[in-house]
Amino acid sequence: MMGSVFLPPRAARACGGGVVTRVQSGTIGANAQRILISVHGGTTDVITQIGVPATTADYGVLIPVPSEPTLDPSPVASADIDVLDTKTAPTFIQQPNDEGGIPLPSCGCGSSDKGGVGQPFDAGVHVSQPVTIGPVTAVSLTADSGDAINAWLADNGFVVPTGDQSLVDAYAGTGRYFIAIRRSDTAATGGATSVGVHFTLAGDERGLPLRFARLGAATTVAFTVFVAADSVVAPSSPFAALTINDLNRGNLNSGGYASALSAAVSQRGNHAFVLEGAWMVSSLSNAVGSSLSSFVQSSQTLTRLSTMLPATALDADVVFDQPYSGPVPNQRYTQRTRAPGGKTQVAFSAVALLGFAAIVRRRPRR
Secondary structure, three states: OOOOOOOOOOOEEEOOOOOOEOOOOOOOOOOOOOEEEEEEOOEEEEEEEEEEOOOOOOEEEEEEEOOOOEEOOOOEOHHHHHHHHHHHOOEEEOOOOOOOOOOOOOOOOOOOOOOOOOOOOOOOEEEOOOEEEOOEEEEEEEEOOHHHHHHHHHHOOEEOOHHHHHHHHHHOOOOOEEEEEEEOOOOOOOOOEEEEEEEEEEOOOOEEOHHHHHOOOOOEEEEEEEEEEOOOEEOOOOOEEEEHHHOOHHHHHHHHHHHHHHHHHHHOOOOEEEEEEEEEHHHOOOOOOHHHHOOOOOOOEEEEEEEEEEHHHOOOOEEOOEEOOOOOOOEEEOOOOOOOOOOOEOOOOOEOOOOOOEEEEEOOOO
16 A cells, blocks of 8 residues: 555554464464564564454554564565464373363454544654555554654554553653554455564564553463574563473363463463473474575574463563573473373464554444
């Protein structure tokens, strides 16, 4: 879509920062994302998988970033991200569990009735040229104040409730940016789809601003992050680093992985990530597809980390920059009794909505 902003603006209420949905058979659900962060050569590549829901309503995502992003017009294949998730998911040998993974809530917010016409540029807001990335279109924007950003969002159809505008304020300021994404005018509406959106940041930017996920978050949120760096990484303080061996065996057997993960994180004050595996990228040739391979290097180590916590606990941001020297198991035996038929794989293949992305839905085109 040509132009400097999204036109025409259509009002939408934020309804999903931190919301995640159930994943079935390794496929991505609507309103869901995965994120891969790769730090190398003085830059950071970020790939986030954005799920566009099966609805005729328009759709968008708002992502705060610490510096000016370079948006890549080439979409990353969702199938490649799915394979990476499936191949690296932790497995447990135990009796069959009907839960089959994390029970993930879906976005239940409705669209706003607010209308209005936006302006190409709000005073003090600098907006990039739009970039079409498969089924979505993205711009980056920056301003010296949160008031200016909130005004631009309102003028361009992103409805942020008054009580949540302080979240936008917290991530706005000189040198800080937001990426605003919506369904492309050329994309088919009504059917669910997904796309991997890639952008680049200068320097080492492997942070996840979890506080922003409170914007329209569901009661419980989950996050999965892949970090490619020089070594195995752990989260920064106040977040603890756990492994799947730290999960309670009773919880695993009775409630499944979701229950065990949630309980372990809760016991650490809802400030913990579970390291679910770490591999040299060179050993993941069957997991890293062609559309991902250019963003990771064979000499890097890929660490997979996940957490699950209540939205009320989204009170601190996290950076995945701490070294971790202990073992990072990817498989665990949870009991001696072998399940009928042999090994049962209970893969945590939950798709986590990117913590710093706020999903918005828009009214159908009039």
